Amino acid sequence: MRAVPLLDSGAFDPPAGAPVRDLRRVPIHPDHWYPLAWSSEVRRGKAVGVHFAGSPIVLARTASGTLFALEDRCAHRQVPLHAGVVTGESLRCGYHGWTYDCTGRCVDVPYLGRERLPNGVRAYPCQEVHGLIFVFPGDIELAQERELPTLxxxxxxxxxxxxxxxxxxxxxxxxxxxxxxxxxxxxxxxxxxxxxxxxxxxxxxxxxxxxxxxxxxxxxxxxxxxxxxxxxxxxxxxxxxxxxxxxxxxxxxxxxxxxxxxxxxxxxxxxxxxxxxxxxxxxxxxxxxxxxxxxxxxxxxxxxxxxxxxxxxxxxxxxxxxxxxxxxxxxxxxxxxxxxxxxxxxxxxxxxxxxxxxxxxxxxxxxx
Amino acid sequence: MRAVPLLDSGAFDPPAGAPVRDLRRVPIHPDHWYPLAWSSEVRRGKAVGVHFAGSPIVLARTASGTLFALEDRCAHRQVPLHAGVVTGESLRCGYHGWTYDCTGRCVDVPYLGRERLPNGVRAYPCQEVHGLIFVFPGDIELAQERELPTLxxxxxxxxxxxxxxxxxxxxxxxxxxxxxxxxxxxxxxxxxxxxxxxxxxxxxxxxxxxxxxxxxxxxxxxxxxxxxxxxxxxxxxxxxxxxxxxxxxxxxxxxxxxxxxxxxxxxxxxxxxxxxxxxxxxxxxxxxxxxxxxxxxxxxxxxxxxxxxxxxxxxxxxxxxxxxxxxxxxxxxxxxxxxxxxxxxxxxxxxxxxxxxxxxxxxxxxxx
Amino acid sequence: MRAVPLLDSGAFDPPAGAPVRDLRRVPIHPDHWYPLAWSSEVRRGKAVGVHFAGSPIVLARTASGTLFALEDRCAHRQVPLHAGVVTGESLRCGYHGWTYDCTGRCVDVPYLGRERLPNGVRAYPCQEVHGLIFVFPGDIELAQERELPTLxxxxxxxxxxxxxxxxxxxxxxxxxxxxxxxxxxxxxxxxxxxxxxxxxxxxxxxxxxxxxxxxxxxxxxxxxxxxxxxxxxxxxxxxxxxxxxxxxxxxxxxxxxxxxxxxxxxxxxxxxxxxxxxxxxxxxxxxxxxxxxxxxxxxxxxxxxxxxxxxxxxxxxxxxxxxxxxxxxxxxxxxxxxxxxxxxxxxxxxxxxxxxxxxxxxxxxxxx
Missing domain, CATH: 3.90.380.10 (Naphthalene 1,2-dioxygenase Alpha Subunit; Chain A, domain 1)
Structure with a gap:
């Protein structure tokens, strides 16, 4: 930490020759915890679609209260999973019934043998504090070390x-x-x-x-x-x-x-x-x-x-x-x-x- | 005709190295008969504007009941002909009164001698069956040989x-x-x-x-x-x-x-x-x-x-x-x-x- | 002036080989006086935002009745000046209070010394006749010699x-x-x-x-x-x-x-x-x-x-x-x-x- 005198305009000009990035075109850094919904918006047994910087994400809360966050698209036909059904501890796509668990793994395709199950979708780290549902949209390796805000x-x-x-x-x-x-x-x-x-x-x-x-x-x-x-x-x-x-x-x-x-x-x-x-x-x-x-x-x-x-x-x-x-x-x-x-x-x-x-x-x- | 076993997923994969066209970017083939309106939508003495794959088409039914389909643009100033007036057996543009017959030929420009008439607009083959108005938007040579659906x-x-x-x-x-x-x-x-x-x-x-x-x-x-x-x-x-x-x-x-x-x-x-x-x-x-x-x-x-x-x-x-x-x-x-x-x-x-x-x-x- | 015979279609065809500019892509020439509002739209003590060919322009009328036209953006954060306040003979931005006179010069930044005032914004020549507010959006040197319409x-x-x-x-x-x-x-x-x-x-x-x-x-x-x-x-x-x-x-x-x-x-x-x-x-x-x-x-x-x-x-x-x-x-x-x-x-x-x-x-x- 250091104190900086006020009114030193120009102190943060870039070095001569270095182009300054247009700040309005700088994307937010994904390696942080971002709230994507209020807790009250995602009731038990329900799924809700939200967005982070263009990525659709589904927040689902099972009947037992487990909360999880997945890519909001079925691996099959890409339709939003938030239009599906929370069944037990998993989320079932509303179109052909493909089913995903809280890790994003596809655990059932009703018309396909279990041995032939396709890949699932990405899961996001997800935590709930202070009535906010936080998701970590960035590098999953960093989720643990980055702290949630303390309020x-x-x-x-x-x-x-x-x-x-x-x-x-x-x-x-x-x-x-x-x-x-x-x-x-x-x-x-x-x-x-x-x-x-x-x-x-x-x-x-x-x-x-x-x-x-x-x-x-x-x-x-x-x-x-x-x-x-x-x-x-x-x-x-x-x-x-x-x-x-x-x-x-x-x-x-x-x-x-x-x-x-x-x-x-x-x-x-x-x-x-x-x-x-x-x-x-x-x-x-x-x-x-x-x-x-x-x-x-x-x-x-x-x-x-x-x-x-x-x-x-x-x-x-x-x-x-x-x-x-x-x-x-x-x-x-x-x-x-x-x-x-x-x-x-x-x-x-x-x-x-x-x-x-x-x-x-x-x-x-x-x-x- | 041949029978094909089920569940042979992969049978239609392209040969290695051949790029597969994105199906959602494949345009529909124009060399078929497509219904563009219900018969009841085009009353006698009226003209109706419809579209086929971005092409505006006007369907007109004369007082005598003849139905025809033209490009929905006046050859003059490109305004839609469907905003014009069905007069006798032809269609008159609502702006300067240029007039087209059922073949798309320009048969009258009120302020121009008949000897100086400009080119007209494209006509589309047009048939009416089962309460549907079918138009052939593709190669006109093929319209005859392609069959309307039998129902x-x-x-x-x-x-x-x-x-x-x-x-x-x-x-x-x-x-x-x-x-x-x-x-x-x-x-x-x-x-x-x-x-x-x-x-x-x-x-x-x-x-x-x-x-x-x-x-x-x-x-x-x-x-x-x-x-x-x-x-x-x-x-x-x-x-x-x-x-x-x-x-x-x-x-x-x-x-x-x-x-x-x-x-x-x-x-x-x-x-x-x-x-x-x-x-x-x-x-x-x-x-x-x-x-x-x-x-x-x-x-x-x-x-x-x-x-x-x-x-x-x-x-x-x-x-x-x-x-x-x-x-x-x-x-x-x-x-x-x-x-x-x-x-x-x-x-x-x-x-x-x-x-x-x-x-x-x-x-x-x-x-x- | 010269009389031209009628019906000489073709007389204005371009010389062979010369490409004709698409008239619908020719911008209007800015070196003329254009009305941008009715006089009654800009009351005393008010500022109104208008546009000329994509350029936002603010018309302001002071309490004393002086009318002026500036670029409709604060030099600071680019927000529209028409959302600001007419104060005395000047216009004050509604965000941080930067103030401009009728020439577009910045005459006050509330939290900055007068010796450090930044550049202002462009002013447009502006005249009012026949109940219309005319602005000259082009080369300011030509504003004097170009005449307002006489009606x-x-x-x-x-x-x-x-x-x-x-x-x-x-x-x-x-x-x-x-x-x-x-x-x-x-x-x-x-x-x-x-x-x-x-x-x-x-x-x-x-x-x-x-x-x-x-x-x-x-x-x-x-x-x-x-x-x-x-x-x-x-x-x-x-x-x-x-x-x-x-x-x-x-x-x-x-x-x-x-x-x-x-x-x-x-x-x-x-x-x-x-x-x-x-x-x-x-x-x-x-x-x-x-x-x-x-x-x-x-x-x-x-x-x-x-x-x-x-x-x-x-x-x-x-x-x-x-x-x-x-x-x-x-x-x-x-x-x-x-x-x-x-x-x-x-x-x-x-x-x-x-x-x-x-x-x-x-x-x-x-x-x-």
Missing amino acids: PSVADKAYKTRRFGREVKCHYSFMHENLMDMNHQFLHRRQMGQMRARSLARRRGDDWMEVDYTFVREGRQPVGEALVFGASKTDGDRDNKDVMTVRTGYPYQTLQIRSDDGTLVMDLWIVYVPLDAAQRTNRTFGLLSIRRPGVPFALDLAWPLLVWFTERIFREDRWIVEREQEAHDRQGADWNHEVFPVINELRDLLRNCGGRTVIPIREVGDTA | PSVADKAYKTRRFGREVKCHYSFMHENLMDMNHQFLHRRQMGQMRARSLARRRGDDWMEVDYTFVREGRQPVGEALVFGASKTDGDRDNKDVMTVRTGYPYQTLQIRSDDGTLVMDLWIVYVPLDAAQRTNRTFGLLSIRRPGVPFALDLAWPLLVWFTERIFREDRWIVEREQEAHDRQGADWNHEVFPVINELRDLLRNCGGRTVIPIREVGDTA | PSVADKAYKTRRFGREVKCHYSFMHENLMDMNHQFLHRRQMGQMRARSLARRRGDDWMEVDYTFVREGRQPVGEALVFGASKTDGDRDNKDVMTVRTGYPYQTLQIRSDDGTLVMDLWIVYVPLDAAQRTNRTFGLLSIRRPGVPFALDLAWPLLVWFTERIFREDRWIVEREQEAHDRQGADWNHEVFPVINELRDLLRNCGGRTVIPIREVGDTA
Whole structure:
């Protein structure tokens, strides 16, 4: 870990002559655990089809509760296995009844002798924690050594956690940059009023970086925000002493707010899982934990307001990152002119940690 | 004709080194008669636009009842002639009034002298039988020698015929394979219960092949099926003696069921006409003839149930073949792993009888 | 100017060996003034996003009424500026608050010192006349010398003007040809009855051409047309003495009708502005001026009928030109077989006056 001075724009420029990869064409690295569904979406005895970066995957939960993840195609005629039937501890294709166990092995073809069974399909390592179903889409040898995220606030009764998410039509990198760049408060001016972020320090390692912010209010605080996050102490005391830390620990992201005394009052964990092969769409999974105040049930009462408030913020963020993606699609290259060193460093990180291939894109000028 | 043993998987593998054409990129052969509309769709004095494999064709019926088929474009500005007006025995373009007779010759341009008339458009051989309008889209020299299908059951009063069809979003070959592979009863388990098909024998020639099946019930017979096809004699008598023969006589397909005594009790004729140039969509035209039982009107009374039953079966088949096409589009090649020799033989037949060109497809990875 | 004899088809054939550019792939020439919105669409304090041939442009009107046009992208993260906020005399991006003045210069980045301000975005010359906002998308050096269209009838109280327009899904050239070829009265037979156009003379220069027509009625006059344009004097007097002149003065088009005594009774000015990069879509802006008759308010009373009548004509024209575009998309080339010399001359003019590049199009056979 090392501290990096702020506003050193240019520090992460590539060496002269080295071409920089267009970040929007860098695929996410598959050698990590990615949530592909909420636990509640896959009931006992059911199979559900999901996607990771263009690969169709079926999540199946047997009657006994075993969960497994396979390629979502029958080895026979390639139709999706999620349209099949969970039978006992296996999954049966809905077309001709070919049957697969939790390792992807084909264990029955109704009209073929057992001695002539064909090869099966790929199985993915699959684990369930915090109400999320995680799958390891990459090199199966690495699944063991790569850790699942630990989310202490989610398990801690001192916090109440909201699960949220949605499909967003953009490359995952726009999401990381959106959350880490707190200079975009102007986008949320209706909910937040006029806030100015001040970045204090940033730190980084090989596959992570984080930045601390404080905020100065420049106008009046909207009622909604005051109700959710508490009123500023006095109008005169315009400097909020809370510190917000935004961190990308590839491929996940967290945003934590600590009060004066170091208490963690808000703890967000979020990830953006590419759905299509071009990785122009992601499904966002977020866990937002809020520390319960002293008054019992106060947070529960305020919860609907918090949901409304965060949904509005999230909706504005979704809207703007989708416009960023549209611009990139039209321009056919990365025209971004970033002046904030934090974001240039983040882009560097995402480029370095991403997959080694290049996402092919359609050429500009297509009539489509 | 020759009999071929079953379960000789591999018999139709190509010789080593010979590349096998991807069947889903084999265009249908145009040198056959294809139905492009039901007779009832083209009324007197009207013109209707249809498609064959990307070629727009206009079917026009004059006031006197003459039916003809032309390229569906005005030679002038290429707008569809089906938006024009049938006038007397000719078809007039709706834009500038250029007029074509039933041979496609341009017989009038309102603002041009008759001596300066331009060339017209292509006419297609066109015949109407069994309530279907057949067009010959291929080499016009061959239209005479190629025969229209004969459908004796449709004309026979001992049978009642249902006409059905729909647009299905897949290559025609998936339809042929779906109907011929009776091992897919599992797909229709809700309507059919658990049936096991047993293939008895198959025969083939240069442009046709057929296979006989009998069926063994493995569970209880659903009420719907019993009402339509008659109850199984006894629960003990689990072997049904009816024989089903499925035949592909390129490019058509038939399915016939004969009872113990050789009576033809069900006679289906069906064809899958490609609509778009990529042949990823077909319009299915089917004629299903059921032999009337001894009791008068019994079949008419049961007809709504038969309609409901066959529509459900057809809906399930449509759904699954469209999933097959989607998988092929995503995989960009034929990953099918067929173990049933009947289907491998059928694929071989469709490849050999199809057009000689290769359908170009978009590359995988397009952002579209 | 020179007079050209009619019916000299072939006069504009290219010299042997010279390839003819496909007119539908000729981009419109950017060095002209194009209306991109009606004045009423851009209110004070608002910003509106429009397009010219694939380039997004933002039109902003400040509180003081100043109107300006910029590239519709923030120099920072490329999101559309039209989603931002007009503040004072400048436009502020809605994401991070970067601010641009009417010349496109970046005048503020809230979290950056003024000495480190980045480059801004391109500004377009912009003028407002006749209720239209004109932008000059081409070489800025030429904006001064190129004149805005003068529309005397619109300013003249002896006329009443209707503003109309709509997005039409075709290349602009189809629109020019549609209006100039009066032989397409057959398309409007329901509104116009049977009319035959007679072209009298045509004239042309380097960047313009015009043709005069008279009309002969061949059937009865529909009531709608009689109410709008006046009844034909007598049934016996079948030759209308009015003269219609259709002119393409690149890139605009006019249609004027003069009565026996030379009075201008109808004056249409119209332009077709490409929206997308492939120029397969245009937004039509039309100003239709009708001379008020002697009776006061008569025209105002008839106005709703005129609106209805012209909308129906326009709807039919839109429908047919979109079919022309569809045919071109499918055929992948220009198969038009034009026999009317006026239109061949017009095509020649549009080819010569258009941009020098070639619009790339997707290839035929794509699965899309």
